[in-house]
Amino acid sequence: MHRPHAGQLLARLERPTTTESTTLAVLSDVHLATDASGTWKVLHRTERHLRAAVECVNDRAIDGVVVAGDLSRDGTPAQFDRFDELADFEPPMVAVPGNHDLPTTFDDHESASIEAFERRYTPGELPFRTRFGDLEVIGLNSHAARPAAPAETWDGRISAEQLMWLDETLSDVDIDSTLVTVHHNLPATGDLYERYRAELPVGGSVPGFSNPEPLVELLASRDVGLVVTGHLHFPAIEETDGVRELTVPAVSSFPHALLLLEIDERGTTVRSVPLTDADGMVESIAHGYEKDRVLLSAAQLGTFPLVDEFESARD
Numbered sequence: 001m002h003r004p005h006a007g008q009l010l011a012r013l014e015r016p017t018t019t020e021s022t023t024l025a026v027l028s029d030v031h032l033a034t035d036a037s038g039t040w041k042v043l044h045r046t047e048r049h050l051r052a053a054v055e056c057v058n059d060r061a062i063d064g065v066v067v068a069g070d071l072s073r074d075g076t077p078a079q080f081d082r083f084d085e086l087a088d089f090e091p092p093m094v095a096v097p098g099n100h101d102l103p104t105t106f107d108d109h110e111s112a113s114i115e116a117f118e119r120r121y122t123p124g125e126l127p128f129r130t131r132f133g134d135l136e137v138i139g140l141n142s143h144a145a146r147p148a149a150p151a152e153t154w155d156g157r158i159s160a161e162q163l164m165w166l167d168e169t170l171s172d173v174d175i176d177s178t179l180v181t182v183h184h185n186l187p188a189t190g191d192l193y194e195r196y197r198a199e200l201p202v203g204g205s206v207p208g209f210s211n212p213e214p215l216v217e218l219l220a221s222r223d224v225g226l227v228v229t230g231h232l233h234f235p236a237i238e239e240t241d242g243v244r245e246l247t248v249p250a251v252s253s254f255p256h257a258l259l260l261l262e263i264d265e266r267g268t269t270v271r272s273v274p275l276t277d278a279d280g281m282v283e284s285i286a287h288g289y290e291k292d293r294v295l296l297s298a299a300q301l302g303t304f305p306l307v308d309e310f311e312s313a314r315d
Helices: 043-058 077-086 114-121 160-170 187-199 212-221 278-288 292-301 309-314
Strands: 008-013 022-027 064-067 093-095 128-132 135-139 178-181 227-229 236-240 243-247 257-264 267-274
Touching (some): 008 236, 008 243, 008 309, 022 043, 022 135, 043 077, 043 257, 043 278, 077 114, 093 114, 093 135, 135 160, 160 212, 187 236, 187 243, 187 292, 278 292
Parallel strands (some): 022 064, 064 093, 135 178, 227 243
Antiparallel strands (some): 008 267, 022 257, 128 135, 236 243, 257 267
């Protein structure tokens, strides 16, 4: 009899909570490529890893699926078409765009539009609000592109209009049963990356938020319990000015995993589920052993669980 991998305990968090048990699958950085190979993202295996994510979800009782950005390698219509062919999730799925998903001024190819992304992967608009079981999920767009105006950078940006929408939306939800998802990372996780990078034999900058302060201030003032991000490819739990951030490991690169969030009245249990076997991990490490984020993922894997607030609550 087939038994799905139970997953490795990543964290137990006091929030979000739900009255009725709700399970969410969260994945990020698929970087689905239709005509590329190699690199530390193991592009020639991205279809296989997405199929594994679909199997992982459909083997379980999951209430919803959230993709925290970078569905595609570089935002072409063909890549999104292939994503839709393979992403045959049985539960409903929503996604926020990553820095690779929407048009930029430096694209040398046709790119899918913001409107197309909204139609395919949201309840109809960006930002969005939706519900899975007893959990409220709010999705933000941190890509700097606007309709008919490609972005000039991969840095993250939250517009004033989104902040106004978010403030109004957060006033109308049960904040303890709500999570916010956005692709780019909050400052504390960016700082974690920089600290690790200073200790590693390689380096490289990663696009960050160009204007994180207003977003963090709003999230803190509304006492949001959890923000889910992608982008940096490694698992992490950090806190910026009292705002807890859970960063999702990549589907495309090591450690090739998705997260299961099991939410009930006690809080949120986070488990990491691998999407490849030992041979796949070896191939991935061989492609990326000189890449800082692969090394950082390996370092983080040795520290699970990253946080256990259930233990502190009992003390």
